[in-house]
Amino acid sequence: MILPDPKTVGPISRTDIVRYQGASGDFNPVHHDEEFARTAGLPAPLGVGMLHAGMMTAWATDHFGPERVRLVGVRWKKPVWPGDTLVISGEVVDENHEQFTIAIRAVNQDDVLVAEGWTTFVT
Amino acid sequence: MVDKSCVGAEGTPFEMAVEAGKIHEFARAVGAEHKDHKGRNPVIPPTFLTTQFFWEERVEGANPWHLVQMSQERGMHAEQEYIFFGPPPRAGTRLYCSSRIEKVTEKEGRRGGTLVFVKMITEFRDEAGELVAEAHMTGVEATQVPT
Numbered sequence: 001m002i003l004p005d006p007k008t009v010g011p012i013s014r015t016d017i018v019r020y021q022g023a024s025g026d027f028n029p030v031h032h033d034e035e036f037a038r039t040a041g042l043p044a045p046l047g048v049g050m051l052h053a054g055m056m057t058a059w060a061t062d063h064f065g066p067e068r069v070r071l072v073g074v075r076w077k078k079p080v081w082p083g084d085t086l087v088i089s090g091e092v093v094d095e096n097h098e099q100f101t102i103a104i105r106a107v108n109q110d111d112v113l114v115a116e117g118w119t120t121f122v123t
Numbered sequence: 124m125v126d127k128s129c130v131g132a133e134g135t136p137f138e139m140a141v142e143a144g145k146i147h148e149f150a151r152a153v154g155a156e157h158k159d160h161k162g163r164n165p166v167i168p169p170t171f172l173t174t175q176f177f178w179e180e181r182v183e184g185a186n187p188w189h190l191v192q193m194s195q196e197r198g199m200h201a202e203q204e205y206i207f208f209g210p211p212p213r214a215g216t217r218l219y220c221s222s223r224i225e226k227v228t229e230k231e232g233r234r235g236g237t238l239v240f241v242k243m244i245t246e247f248r249d250e251a252g253e254l255v256a257e258a259h260m261t262g263v264e265a266t267q268v269p270t
Contacts, residue, residue, distance in 0.1 A: 009154060016152075019151070019152045020152040020153065022148075022152075023145075023148045023149045023151070023152035023153075023174075024149065024152070024173050024174060024176075025173075025174050025176045025177040025180075026173070026176065040195070040196060041196070049200050049203075050170060050173055050200070050203065051152070051153065053170055053203060054149075054152070054153030054154075054155070054168060054170045055153050055154050057153070057155075057168065057169050057170055058150075058153050058154050058155035058156070058157075058168060061155065061157060061168065061169065062155060062156050062157045065157065065159065066155070066157055066159050066160065066166050066167070066168060066169065066211060067159060067166055067210045067211070068210075069169050069207060069211060070206070070207045070208075071204065071205070071206050071207070072169040072170065072204065072205050073202065073203065073204035073205075074202065074203055074204075075201065075202045076199075076200065076201060076202070119169075
């Protein structure tokens with residue numbers, strides 16, 4: 001199984017965050033309201049985990065086709081902030097004649113793992 | 124703080140219409156560029172099912188997550204999975220959905236204190252009642268680190 005090249009996304013802007021929040025329906029102000037975020041003890045509005053989860057998934061489905069996907073998952077490890085640039089890459093961790101599974105990583109500009117994902121496709 | 128008695132709570136069933144314009148908007152927002160997300164009859168990007176909340180919040184009692192009472196300050200989204208039992212749905216599909224609180228588990232945190240994990244499962248069925256997909260959402264709340 002040949003995987004796509006790693007993909008660089010970002011810098012993730014406030015506009016990217018607001019666009020995703022509108023599209024997804026998650027209007028948690030911690031992701032766009034400066035004052036709310038600071039009151040919650042954060043240095044700035046926090047990135048949206050489901051946004052980079054979607055980007056990680058798209059890296060795989062753009063290559064193998066969204067019709068073939070049967071499982072996607074993500075576990076968040078570290079926060080993402082506006083201005084961060086992520087590199088998405090992966091490796092095949094399981095493969096048989098019916099399906100294959102890719103482990104996906106997203107690391108930030110400091111090479112910190114921010115999220116790990118997994119995606120299974122039927123062959 | 125998490126109310127552990129929420130386990131087993133089931134939300135009122137709700138319906139979700141899978142719409143082309145919403146798929147286009149969502150695909151653009153996550154940078155999903157496959158041709159199958161475009162046109163009149165697009166397939167969803169897998170994480171599109173998170174838009175369930177647009178529909179779920181319109182129906183009184185549909186979202187049992189409100190019963191969890193996870194702290195806004197110490198709670199966060201830890202893990203998310205979508206399972207598809209066939210090809211992901213396309214625009215024009217009507218999904219019949221219901222959410223339930225599946226389990227609450229505790230784990231010792233690495234820096235002391237306790238982590239409380241809560242998993243909610245949402246089932247998405249087609250008009251024939253066949254299971255199309257499941258969303259597994261896990262939230263985590265950290266208790267105060269003991270001093």
